[in-house]
Amino acid sequence: MKRKLIYFAWVRERIGKSEEERELPESVVSVSDLLAYLQTQGDEYEAALQHAHVIRVALDQEHADHREPIGNAREIALFPPMTGG
Amino acid sequence: MKRKLIYFAWVRERIGKSEEERELPESVVSVSDLLAYLQTQGDEYEAALQHAHVIRVALDQEHADHREPIGNAREIALFPPMTGG
Amino acid sequence: MAVTPTIRVQADDFDVAAEIEAVAAGRTDIGAVVTFTGLCRDENGRLSALELEHYPGMAEAEIGRIANEAIARFGLSGLTAIHRCGKIAPGGNIVLVVAASSHRQAAFDGANFLMDYLKTSAPFWKKEHAASGQTGDWVAARDADDEARLRWQKVGGES
Amino acid sequence: MAVTPTIRVQADDFDVAAEIEAVAAGRTDIGAVVTFTGLCRDENGRLSALELEHYPGMAEAEIGRIANEAIARFGLSGLTAIHRCGKIAPGGNIVLVVAASSHRQAAFDGANFLMDYLKTSAPFWKKEHAASGQTGDWVAARDADDEARLRWQKVGGES
Numbered sequence: 001m002k003r004k005l006i007y008f009a010w011v012r013e014r015i016g017k018s019e020e021e022r023e024l025p026e027s028v029v030s031v032s033d034l035l036a037y038l039q040t041q042g043d044e045y046e047a048a049l050q051h052a053h054v055i056r057v058a059l060d061q062e063h064a065d066h067r068e069p070i071g072n073a074r075e076i077a078l079f080p081p082m083t084g085g
Numbered sequence: 086m087k088r089k090l091i092y093f094a095w096v097r098e099r100i101g102k103s104e105e106e107r108e109l110p111e112s113v114v115s116v117s118d119l120l121a122y123l124q125t126q127g128d129e130y131e132a133a134l135q136h137a138h139v140i141r142v143a144l145d146q147e148h149a150d151h152r153e154p155i156g157n158a159r160e161i162a163l164f165p166p167m168t169g170g
Numbered sequence: 171m172a173v174t175p176t177i178r179v180q181a182d183d184f185d186v187a188a189e190i191e192a193v194a195a196g197r198t199d200i201g202a203v204v205t206f207t208g209l210c211r212d213e214n215g216r217l218s219a220l221e222l223e224h225y226p227g228m229a230e231a232e233i234g235r236i237a238n239e240a241i242a243r244f245g246l247s248g249l250t251a252i253h254r255c256g257k258i259a260p261g262g263n264i265v266l267v268v269a270a271s272s273h274r275q276a277a278f279d280g281a282n283f284l285m286d287y288l289k290t291s292a293p294f295w296k297k298e299h300a301a302s303g304q305t306g307d308w309v310a311a312r313d314a315d316d317e318a319r320l321r322w323q324k325v326g327g328e329s
Numbered sequence: 330m331a332v333t334p335t336i337r338v339q340a341d342d343f344d345v346a347a348e349i350e351a352v353a354a355g356r357t358d359i360g361a362v363v364t365f366t367g368l369c370r371d372e373n374g375r376l377s378a379l380e381l382e383h384y385p386g387m388a389e390a391e392i393g394r395i396a397n398e399a400i401a402r403f404g405l406s407g408l409t410a411i412h413r414c415g416k417i418a419p420g421g422n423i424v425l426v427v428a429a430s431s432h433r434q435a436a437f438d439g440a441n442f443l444m445d446y447l448k449t450s451a452p453f454w455k456k457e458h459a460a461s462g463q464t465g466d467w468v469a470a471r472d473a474d475d476e477a478r479l480r481w482q483k484v485g486g487e488s
Contacts (some may be wrong), residue, residue: 008384082453083453084383094223146231167311170285170288170315190366201369203365203366204366204440209362261355274365274444278365278437
């Protein structure tokens with residue numbers, strides 16, 4: 001199952017792209033697993049995600065805790081803490 | 086010393102005038118004294134001021150507690166609790 | 171720089187956008203503007219109007235005192251309060267507060283504080299005009315308004 | 330009658346008076362309208378602009394979720410939230426909230442609650458552009474914003 005990964009703000013800048021399609025390995029079950037996996041995908045991912053605990057994740061446009069399973073989410077967004085308003 | 090007495094809202098309606106000039110007896114020292122004195126000045130005053138504790142008083146346009154002396158205030162206003170805003 | 175509040179009591183309606191503009195235009199240090207507009211309700215069709223009586227002179231002075239306290243207490247960059255007088259139909263504006271600050275909570279608190287004090291200490295009185303055409307009663311002061319005012323003493327430890 | 334919030338994310342500026350009008354016009358049951366306008370500050374001349382990035386789709390959906398919670402929790406009669414995106418110069422508008430209710434505290438609380446949640450959970454990010462012409466840093470999230478949000482859980486006992 002292909003997932004659409006979307007990046008925002010400095011996560012986007014460090015990874016160097018705003019989105020991509022990826023097939024994730026079966027070992028990636030939770031949001032934490034996803035963050036750990038992506039850190040192995042190159043220096044730019046490592047630079048973007050090294051402080052994984054600050055990274056916020058949305059599954060199909062809803063905020064998700066790092067412990068949550070990614071399930072069948074087709075659109076997974078990674079971004080820094082929000083600073084709107 | 087003549088004082089200008091001003092009345093608002095239902096105090097004004099019950100007394101039947103919006104203002105008057107009065108010389109107050111020397112026995113009238115505090116705001117409480119003033120309210121008690123005015124109640125003796127006719128049925129309309131009695132009707133307006135019978136529940137003296139709810140009447141608010143301003144001395145020269147500043148709120149005054151019933152225990153305060155009226156001092157040299159030239160403009161004394163009597164009115165119900167405020168309901169603006 | 172001392173901040174001077176703008177205070178007006180007027181029969182005419184006010185323009186919220188113009189009042190925001192007057193407070194914030196040309197400034198780059200304001201991060202938040204909160205406005206409060208109080209409007210006349212018809213109380214489920216019961217009322218045709220509210221009539222606002224006020225004590226000219228003291229009304230402006232008292233709102234000015236409250237406004238200066240709000241500016242000092244919350245560190246406001248600008249503050250405007252306009253209270254209408256006379257007869258106001260349902261849906262019409264009664265009162266406007268505009269509070270500006272560099273930060274949002276100060277603007278919220280400044281406007282809220284001003285309204286709580288204005289309601290309980292500015293010399294205005296509302297009389298109801300019934301939809302039936304009869305002149306109704308004077309609006310009674312609400313204990314809830316006094317309680318709303320008291321919370322500012324609890325929180326800040328000052329009057 | 331169910332109240333449906335108006336939510337928009339747009340590059341264009343907004344008109345506070347028009348948005349108040351859209352919420353309150355023709356109604357006689359609204360007693361209070363509170364607006365919050367967030368503006369771009371220049372931080373004592375340090376900044377030439379803020380650039381707002383957002384997550385299209387989720388931004389609107391998330392503000393909508395918060396808005397519906399505010400309507401239910403405070404009993405609002407109307408609620409509008411508009412957040413701008415793109416580059417905004419100092420003095421320019423960033424965000425607008427309009428909350429209407431029959432009573433004033435509900436309108437104040439509704440607008441305040443919406444802003445606290447919007448700041449910490451709506452997917453927007455601010456990047457600074459320095460007055461020197463250089464692109465600066467992304468604005469860091471503030472602990473104070475998380476704390477401001479938490480107070481709504483303490484007070485009401487709900488999330």
